[in-house]
Amino acid sequence: MSMVSTAPAPKMPEKHYLNATYGIRSWLLTTDHKRIALLYLASVTFFFFIGGFFAMMIRLHLLTPNGLMLTADQYNRMFTMHGVTMIFFFLIPSIPAVLGNFFIPLMIGAKDLAFPRINLLSWYIYIIGGMFTMWSMVNGGVDTGWTFYTPLSTVYSNSAVAPTVIGVFITGFSSILTGLNFLVTIHTMRAPGMTWFRLPLFVWAHYATSIVMILGTPVVAITLALAGMERIFGLGFFNPAMGGDPILFQHLFWFYSHPAVYIMILPAMGVISELIPTFARKKLFGYPFVAAASLAIAVIGFLVWTHHMFVTGQSTYAAVAFSFLTFLVAVPSAVKVFNWTATLFGGSISFDTPMLYAFGFLGLFLVGGLTGLFLGCLGVDINIHDTYFVVAHFHYIMVGGAVMGYLGGLHFWWPKMTGRMYPEWLARIAAFTLFIGFNFTFFPQFILGIMGMPRRYHVYPPEFQIYNVMSTAGASILAIGYLLPMIYLTWAAFYGEVAGENPWPATGLEWKTQSPPLTENFEVTPVVTWEAYDFHNRPDLGLEVPGGHGPRIVAPAHGDD
Amino acid sequence: MHRTGALFGQFKTLEQQKDTATLGMWIFLVTEVMFFGGIMLAYTINRHTYFHAFAMGSNTLSLPLGATNTLVLLASSFTMAMGVWSAQTSRKQLLSIFLMLTIILGFVFFGIKYVEYAQKFHHHLVPGKNFDIGYCVHNPNMCPDVSATELQEEGERLDAAEKADPNLQAHAQLYFSAYFGMTGLHALHMVIGAGLLFWLLKNSFSGQYNAEWNTPVDMVGLYWHFVDIVWIYLFPLLYLIDRHK
Amino acid sequence: MSEQAHAEHVVPPGVYAGIISTLVILTLLTVYAAYVDLGRFNIVVALGIATMKATLVVLFFMHAKYVPKRTKLVIMAGIFWLALLLFMTLSDYVSRVDYRGVQYPMTRNFTASMAQKS
Numbered sequence: 008m009s010m011v012s013t014a015p016a017p018k019m020p021e022k023h024y025l026n027a028t029y030g031i032r033s034w035l036l037t038t039d040h041k042r043i044a045l046l047y048l049a050s051v052t053f054f055f056f057i058g059g060f061f062a063m064m065i066r067l068h069l070l071t072p073n074g075l076m077l078t079a080d081q082y083n084r085m086f087t088m089h090g091v092t093m094i095f096f097f098l099i100p101s102i103p104a105v106l107g108n109f110f111i112p113l114m115i116g117a118k119d120l121a122f123p124r125i126n127l128l129s130w131y132i133y134i135i136g137g138m139f140t141m142w143s144m145v146n147g148g149v150d151t152g153w154t155f156y157t158p159l160s161t162v163y164s165n166s167a168v169a170p171t172v173i174g175v176f177i178t179g180f181s182s183i184l185t186g187l188n189f190l191v192t193i194h195t196m197r198a199p200g201m202t203w204f205r206l207p208l209f210v211w212a213h214y215a216t217s218i219v220m221i222l223g224t225p226v227v228a229i230t231l232a233l234a235g236m237e238r239i240f241g242l243g244f245f246n247p248a249m250g251g252d253p254i255l256f257q258h259l260f261w262f263y264s265h266p267a268v269y270i271m272i273l274p275a276m277g278v279i280s281e282l283i284p285t286f287a288r289k290k291l292f293g294y295p296f297v298a299a300a301s302l303a304i305a306v307i308g309f310l311v312w313t314h315h316m317f318v319t320g321q322s323t324y325a326a327v328a329f330s331f332l333t334f335l336v337a338v339p340s341a342v343k344v345f346n347w348t349a350t351l352f353g354g355s356i357s358f359d360t361p362m363l364y365a366f367g368f369l370g371l372f373l374v375g376g377l378t379g380l381f382l383g384c385l386g387v388d389i390n391i392h393d394t395y396f397v398v399a400h401f402h403y404i405m406v407g408g409a410v411m412g413y414l415g416g417l418h419f420w421w422p423k424m425t426g427r428m429y430p431e432w433l434a435r436i437a438a439f440t441l442f443i444g445f446n447f448t449f450f451p452q453f454i455l456g457i458m459g460m461p462r463r464y465h466v467y468p469p470e471f472q473i474y475n476v477m478s479t480a481g482a483s484i485l486a487i488g489y490l491l492p493m494i495y496l497t498w499a500a501f502y503g504e505v506a507g508e509n510p511w512p513a514t515g516l517e518w519k520t521q522s523p524p525l526t527e528n529f530e531v532t533p534v535v536t537w538e539a540y541d542f543h544n545r546p547d548l549g550l551e552v553p554g555g556h557g558p559r560i561v562a563p564a565h566g567d568d
Numbered sequence: 569m570h571r572t573g574a575l576f577g578q579f580k581t582l583e584q585q586k587d588t589a590t591l592g593m594w595i596f597l598v599t600e601v602m603f604f605g606g607i608m609l610a611y612t613i614n615r616h617t618y619f620h621a622f623a624m625g626s627n628t629l630s631l632p633l634g635a636t637n638t639l640v641l642l643a644s645s646f647t648m649a650m651g652v653w654s655a656q657t658s659r660k661q662l663l664s665i666f667l668m669l670t671i672i673l674g675f676v677f678f679g680i681k682y683v684e685y686a687q688k689f690h691h692h693l694v695p696g697k698n699f700d701i702g703y704c705v706h707n708p709n710m711c712p713d714v715s716a717t718e719l720q721e722e723g724e725r726l727d728a729a730e731k732a733d734p735n736l737q738a739h740a741q742l743y744f745s746a747y748f749g750m751t752g753l754h755a756l757h758m759v760i761g762a763g764l765l766f767w768l769l770k771n772s773f774s775g776q777y778n779a780e781w782n783t784p785v786d787m788v789g790l791y792w793h794f795v796d797i798v799w800i801y802l803f804p805l806l807y808l809i810d811r812h813k
Numbered sequence: 814m815s816e817q818a819h820a821e822h823v824v825p826p827g828v829y830a831g832i833i834s835t836l837v838i839l840t841l842l843t844v845y846a847a848y849v850d851l852g853r854f855n856i857v858v859a860l861g862i863a864t865m866k867a868t869l870v871v872l873f874f875m876h877a878k879y880v881p882k883r884t885k886l887v888i889m890a891g892i893f894w895l896a897l898l899l900f901m902t903l904s905d906y907v908s909r910v911d912y913r914g915v916q917y918p919m920t921r922n923f924t925a926s927m928a929q930k931s
Contacts, residue, residue, distance in 0.1 A: 117578065118577060118578045119577075119578040120578070121578065121588045121592065122588075122592060123576075123578060183599050187592060187595050187596060187599070188592075190591075190595055191588055191591050191592045191595065194588075194591060194883070195584060195587055195588040195591065196578070196579075196588070221595060221598060221599055222598070222599075222602055222890075222891075222894045223602075224599070225599040225600070225601075225602035225603035225605075225606070226602050226603070226605065226606045226898065228603055228606075229602075229603050229604070229605075229606030229607050230606055232753070233606070233607065233610060233749065236745070236749055237745075240695075240748075241695060241696045242695050242741075242744075242745035242748060242749060243695055243741050243742050243745045244607075244610045244614070244742070244745055244746070244749065245610075248738065249695070249738045249739065249741045249742050249745075250614075250617070250618060250735060250738050250739045250742060251614065251742055252613065252614075252617075254905075255609075255610060255613055255902075258609075258902045258905065259606050259609065259610070259902075262606075262898055262902070309894070309897060310897070310901065313905065320909075321905045321909065322904075322905045322906070322907075322908040322909035323908075324908040325904050325905040325908055325909075328904070527577075532580075587881075590880070590884065591883065591884060591887070594880075594884050594887045594888065595887055597891070598887055598888070598890065598891035598894075601891045601892070601894075601895055602891070602894060602895065602898070605895045605898050605899065606898070608899070609898060609899055609902055612899065612903070613902075613903070613906055616906070631844065635840065635844055638840050639837060639840060642833060642836045642837065642840065643833070645833075645870060645874055646829060646830075646832075646833040646874075648874075649824075649829045649832075649873075649874045650826060650829060653823065653824065653825075653826055653829070656823045657823060789874075789875075790875055793870050793871075793874045793875045794875075796870060796874075797867045797870050797871070800863050800866045800867050800870070801860075801863050801867065803840075803843075803863070804843055804847070804859035804860065804862070804863050805859075805860075808843065808844070808847040808855075808859050809856075810855070811847040811848055812847065812848050812849060812850040812851075812855070813850075
């Protein structure tokens with residue numbers, strides 16, 4: 008912990024959002040965005056461990072070439088439910104609904120989100136959707152893969168497809184409402200002086216994420232509704248027996264589900280944009296470019312979806328065009344990575360746990376992103392489509408990128424959320440465990456993919472065994488890496504060292520209020536007179552920076568002008 | 569959040585609150601555009617591929633009923649707009665009247681839709697095992713509600729369509745799937761809208777809405793008009809395919 | 814802030830009456846046009862009239878003519894993304910050729926007839 012000031016040890020504030028009211032009702036009927044964020048935190052953690060359980064079953068089964076313990080059908084259900092749980096019930100809500108929900112109002116100096124009751128509604132919708140999916144799990148699960156491709160899902164599968172599809176459909180509305188709430192909040196609820204280009208990049212990233220949620224999620228909702236109508240009422244939209252086109256389902260599905268990848272990674276990028284300036288003690292290099300890159304990723308992300316369908320029999324000409332468009336996404340992503348790296352240059356870097364996660368993110372996202380370019384290349388993709396190369400690629404992005412960002416953010420803001428610090432050394436050990444475990448699990452899968460092992464197979468030729476054993480061993484290390492933070496963060500929430508208002512110190516508005524914050528966030532609405540991440544002009548942080556020269560710009564702004 | 573009169577605690581002014589609500593509602597309507605966009609896309613592709621089947625299906629629909637329903641829905645949009653105007657100008661009794669008219673017109677729409685759906689069930693035009701696009705042509709006595717001239721036209725059209733498309737039975741089911749899917753989702757939105765209108769009506773009796781505070785009326789109005797716009801597109805897409813032959 | 818300066822715009826009932834009359838006329842016109850053989854332009858006319866009607870509803874009934882620029886941007890973004898979904902998907906369908914060089918819709922008839930036989 009890098010305390011700079013020599014002030015006396017901070018005390019917990021007497022009144023804050025956690026002790027403002029008591030009882031189960033005060034939590035289940037709360038409209039406080041901070042409490043709703045904690046409700047989300049508990050629920051996504053729950054689903055994360057369910058999804059993790061399925062992942063462990065998959066990895067254990069693949070220890071031996073003939074499979075250790077599952078039948079082919081059971082194996083299909085395991086990987087399907089792993090995907091459904093992790094994507095729809097963990098990754099998509101994780102950073103936005105937990106960290107975004109908690110910190111967007113604090114970062115822009117608002118008392119709450121624009122629609123607090125809709126915020127609570129979105130959590131209930133999420134829970135109802137989750138219950139449908141859990142119901143299908145206890146009814147034997149689903150075996151279609153998380154993509155629900157027709158006609159397998161609508162005509163042939165004998166598993167519990169309908170409740171899962173309904174559950175995912177319902178949960179989609181939770182995502183839509185969260186995105187809507189964020190967009191409106193960022194537009195109309197900013198504190199005086201908080202102009203668009205003073206917003207923390209975390210907020211910009213969530214703005215871009217919300218655009219994707221708003222414009223993409225309804226399309227997957229209607230897609231699943233159509234598939235549901237096909238399965239339940241026997242209508243025909245994609246059914247080839249009636250002349251329908253199953254590839255149309257894939258178009259509609261990926262129109263959302265490719266941008267959904269950016270719902271997962273953009274908020275993580277937002278977290279990294281907070282961590283790197285804070286722990287390098289330096290203004291982020293090229294702020295407007297990083298902000299614009301978020302929007303560019305959100306928009307271009309909508310133009311590339313058929314690269315998931317290169318081998319389906321779609322038009323070759325369209326495939327070529329989409330392959331080119333896919334390379335475009337790499338440009339704003341690279342802008343971000345270069346700007347983060349440039350920020351590190353000449354910074355005074357401290358290796359606190361959140362920063363370790365940020366470094367982890369940089370490396371793993373780089374690998375994940377570059378292998379994405381291999382896959383976006385039409386000719387290469389024909390060969391490695393649906394192999395473990397794809398599996399490794401998207402786990403590098405989703406686990407290496409999104410989950411690293413999520414955990415980094417949780418550690419960074421845990422003192423603000425709970426008012427208490429986590430145990431630093433334990434946290435560093437956990438971060439290293441995660442990084443090592445992660446690479447052990449997924450790097451061998453790149454090799455497996457290149458060697459030609461297809462994904463979603465429950466058996467494999469004996470020559471692949473060594474890599475599968477490595478992967479399973481890595482997954483066990485990874486599991487320890489996930490259990491550790493859950494245990495010590497929970498412990499720290501009650502017994503950790505009291506953190507004080509701004510332990511790092513960091514520059515955001517969220518650090519200008521007590522930890523944990525009041526229910527109203529701020530005693531008086533703050534007035535922002537500084538640029539984002541400007542350590543030089545912030546005497547209030549107690550950092551002695553040579554060459555600092557007082558606040559320069561005082562501009563009024565409130566909401567949209 | 570603490571609430572002072574009409575002003576919720578997270579806002580500073582009523583203007584900010586109204587501005588926020590309007591922006592939120594329009595963003596929600598954009599999500600609805602994308603939602604209906606998906607099914608429109610499925611419709612477009614299937615119609616383009618199986619035009620004969622879609623034209624055959626469309627011509628079994630009753631144009632008088634469809635056109636009447638279009639006019640009913642447009643009228644309800646008008647009464648809704650007048651309701652918003654009444655609220656904006658603090659005409660509280662007029663607001664209740666216009667809300668009631670809107671609800672009544674909504675239910676007229678449901679009634680006509682019910683008649684149309686019932687017809688489709690009786691004529692074996694629901695996708696599934698018993699689907700038969702030529703049911704009325706081959707069993708005229710089972711379809712007393714279709715006149716002889718209509719049946720004759722339908723028969724001629726059926727012969728031509730069967731020649732043009734050997735799989736007419738299968739492909740016509742795609743049309744009726746689109747028909748039931750699109751009108752069903754639209755009707756679901758109408759049901760939600762009617763619920764909201766009842767809620768507004770209840771509040772309007774206690775005179776809650778006036779020139780200062782009418783955001784709920786305005787928002788429900790936006791939603792109701794959007795549902796109307798969906799129907800404005802559904803009507804030509806479903807009812808008016810290849811009518812001129 | 815600029816929106817606060819705007820008083821709420823109240824559209825007079827006369828405008829609403831004019832709009833609803835136009836909408837009714839356009840509805841009758843679209844029914845009439847459906848009975849005229851315009852070849853492939855029947856659908857163009859039908860959708861054109863529908864779009865005119867929808868525009869009138871959006872501009873006047875929904876007050877989009879009087880809203881701030883930001884709201885107009887939201888509306889345009891919605892229309893743009895809908896176009897994106899439709900046209901980018903259709904770009905696949907209009908250029909799809911199967912491996913025997915047969916245009917796609919015919920291929921689909923073929924697969925459907927195979928499905929019926931089995």
